[in-house]
Structure formats: structure tokens, C-alpha cells
Amino acid sequence: MFDTSSKLKAGLAALSVAAGASLLPLTAQAEGTVNIYSQRQPFLIQPLLDAFTEETGIEAEVLHLDEGLPERIAAEGENSPADVILTVDIGRLAAVVDAGVTQPVENDVINEAIPAQYRDPEGHWFGVTTRGRVIYASKDRVEQDTITYEELADPKWKGKICMRSGQHQYNIALFASMIAHHGEAEAEEWMKGLKENLARKPGGNDRGQAQAIYAGECDLGLGNTYYVGLMMNNDEEPEQKEWAEAIKVLFPNSQDRGTHVNISGMALAKNAPNKDNAIKLMEFLTSPEAQAIYAEKNYEYPVLPDAEVSETVQSFGEIKPDTLPLADVAKHRKAASEMVDRVGLDDGPAS
Structure with missing residues (x-):
């Protein structure tokens, strides 16, 4: 767990109640941890996070919010535990950027994996599926x-x-x-x-x-x-x-x-306390392994060109x-x- 003051914990708890969110214990600044704020349903992303932890040893902790994600991160300010933002639709991705709660990522692994039409020219968001x-x-x-x-x-x-x-x-x-x-x-x-x-x-x-x-x-x-x-x-x-x-x-x-086509996507939080681990997760989500899990479990199309599509989706x-x-x-x-x-x-x- 990361070392946070009781005042910050109380503030986070109050914000969680206000947002109607389900909050898992989030750990800021601890080695081997990445904190995800997600508008994707937990059952859709958990198989991916389990595979990420198995491959890297990095624990992934998730806060799921149906609504109010940009406002939540903005309210937490510099003390926000958020590392990676996962959401759906170009509109929601644009909303987190407009709220000023993301930072640009310049990463060759991610940029080479994701076609240009599915990523922000300034590097603030990237399509995953x-x-x-x-x-x-x-x-x-x-x-x-x-x-x-x-x-x-x-x-x-x-x-x-x-x-x-x-x-x-x-x-x-x-x-x-x-x-x-x-x-x-x-x-x-x-x-x-x-x-x-x-x-x-x-x-x-x-x-x-x-x-x-x-x-x-x-x-x-x-x-x-x-x-x-x-x-x-x-x-x-x-x-x-x-x-x-x-x-x-x-x-x-x-x-x-x-x-x-629209996308599910990811962004790096503005004040990510575990930035290195966040980048590792973002790289993993563009990997053939993660793309295959997305395709099979969620019936979505991978962003990786020529990646295999599930049999169900092929039937369409x-x-x-x-x-x-x-x-x-x-x-x-x-x-x-x-x-x-x-x-x-x-x-x-x-x-």
C-alpha cells in the first residue's frame, strides 16, 4: 500500500461516495503497482489485467466509475492515485483530455502498434479496440x-x-x-x-x-x-x-x-504516481497477447493490423x-x- 495521509484517504472515500463508485484499495507510489480508473465494466478488463500481472509482476488496482471520471481525477488534483484511464468512445476520451487530467505519451512501441487514425495526434489518447x-x-x-x-x-x-x-x-x-x-x-x-x-x-x-x-x-x-x-x-x-x-x-x-468505427481507449493520467508501470501497462494493452484477449472476451476488433479476430466476430x-x-x-x-x-x-x- 502506498503511504498516504489519513486526510487524503478520507477525501478519496468522500469522493467515492459522491461518485457512486466501487473503490478497491488504491496504492500510490508503491513499486509493482499501477492504478487504473476505468469506465469499462470490470469483467471486461479483468482478464487483461490478470495476464498483465502474471507477465510483469505488477499489481493492477481498479477504480470503476460509470460517470464522473474526469471530474473525479480533477478533484483529486496532484494527489490523484490515477495512473491509467480506460474508457470507451472517442467522446469520452476527448472529455478526459478537455478536463486537463491527461498527459501526452511519446512511445515507439505504442505508436508503431496503433494505426494513426486510432490515436490522438498529440499523444493524449490511444485506441485499444x-x-x-x-x-x-x-x-x-x-x-x-x-x-x-x-x-x-x-x-x-x-x-x-x-x-x-x-x-x-x-x-x-x-x-x-x-x-x-x-x-x-x-x-x-x-x-x-x-x-x-x-x-x-x-x-x-x-x-x-x-x-x-x-x-x-x-x-x-x-x-x-x-x-x-x-x-x-x-x-x-x-x-x-x-x-x-x-x-x-x-x-x-x-x-x-x-x-x-469507434474505440475503447486508454490515456496516461496527468499526475500518474506510477508512471513507469503505467507505460508498461499501456504497452501491454497493444501487445498481440492482450489484443487476442480483448478480441475473444469482448467481441471487439483489435487495433493491431492483421490481428486475429474471434470466431464469433468473424461470423458477422x-x-x-x-x-x-x-x-x-x-x-x-x-x-x-x-x-x-x-x-x-x-x-x-x-x-
Whole structure:
């Protein structure tokens, strides 16, 4: 354990209660330790951390926070135990950078492993895995096997599309990519068409869109690839296997620019007390071993080019990722969010 004052421990405990977080004992400045603040569910990252500890002998301690991670680290200031930040979505990665709680990393091992479009040009964040923002399509009612995002505004799909809230971070990133590719005016006209094609008011989560297709409420749904794998292999809730069986995965724009992808990612905390160990962990997460664990356990795509993809993910079909740098996508997130409100996307289709 690291040598911290009772005052700091009390402060951390109070912040934990305020954040509603589950706090494992964090040890600042001890050899052989790295402290992780994570917005990824513990069961998703624990196999990776166990492998890291087995390989390096460095103990990994995790604080899981669903919300408020940047604010938590900012409040802790120079005394923060945080070494590595793990989170999902380019928006959340941009948020920790904007909060001023990261520091740049210039590391040849990491930079050579991760393609440029999946890392911050200034070195503040790095993608670890990718997931496609794809179309779930009814196997029974949708004959075509190719589609584009632009086609979602085609009147032929009127009343046939389901989606979660347009303000959800996964959809905001997709809409931001549409702005990056087409400009705001054209993207807004597209969004208006998408709204008119909705079968219902946006709601639920990505799995809920597959459930709606299974129930015959719509024919198409927007969702992330890894949710399909989670549904296919959900022994605790076997009805989700039926939802997965009812859909096929269409990779939009495979014929041209490629499918929009988002990332899970990592960043080095600004005041990391165990910086050397933090860098070792970040290097490990880009290794073939760690990438294979991510691919098998989480049904995500490795960022390493040519890395092996799990059999479940291979069953979806081949993905051609959009090469638009995610740093460029992040620039348009605010405009995308404002557009969702301006168009009234979350109000659903006009009656």
C-alpha cells in the first residue's frame, strides 16, 4: 500500500461516495503497482489485467466509475492515485483530455502498434479496440446484404428503422462522422430523412433494437458489432440468442469509404504516481497477447493490423473500417449534438 495521509484517504472515500463508485484499495507510489480508473465494466478488463500481472509482476488496482471520471481525477488534483484511464468512445476520451487530467505519451512501441487514425495526434489518447457502428437487419424481411448510412434517409425505409437516443455517445460519433464527410448542411438533410424513416421514438439500448427487429417492430436498427456477440453467447438470458438469430449484420459503406468505427481507449493520467508501470501497462494493452484477449472476451476488433479476430466476430462478415481519423470525428461532436436537437430526432417520426 502506498503511504498516504489519513486526510487524503478520507477525501478519496468522500469522493467515492459522491461518485457512486466501487473503490478497491488504491496504492500510490508503491513499486509493482499501477492504478487504473476505468469506465469499462470490470469483467471486461479483468482478464487483461490478470495476464498483465502474471507477465510483469505488477499489481493492477481498479477504480470503476460509470460517470464522473474526469471530474473525479480533477478533484483529486496532484494527489490523484490515477495512473491509467480506460474508457470507451472517442467522446469520452476527448472529455478526459478537455478536463486537463491527461498527459501526452511519446512511445515507439505504442505508436508503431496503433494505426494513426486510432490515436490522438498529440499523444493524449490511444485506441485499444474498435467496434463498428453497423446496421442490424431482419434476416426474414430485408433481402439486401449491402447498405450505406446515406441510404437510411431513403423513403423506402419509412417506418422501418429503430435506434436508441440520437444523443447517445455512439450515435453522436456516427453523426459527427457524417458531418466530417458531407458537411453540416447535407448531414442535417440526411438526419431529417432518417427521422422520418423511424418506426418509433428512439429509445432503449443497442440490444433493444435487435429485440425490436425480432418482435417485428422494425426491419433495421443501428447498433455496435460487439453487442451481437454478447447476445449470441448470452447463456444467462437465452432470449437474447433469439434476438441475435433474427438479425444479420450489414457493414455500411463497405463499397466506398468504409464503416464508421469507434474505440475503447486508454490515456496516461496527468499526475500518474506510477508512471513507469503505467507505460508498461499501456504497452501491454497493444501487445498481440492482450489484443487476442480483448478480441475473444469482448467481441471487439483489435487495433493491431492483421490481428486475429474471434470466431464469433468473424461470423458477422468482413469489416472495412472508415479511415477518417477519430480526432477529426471528435471535432464535430458538439455540432452533431446540436443537430440532433435542432432536427428533433429524439421526438421520433412526424405523426
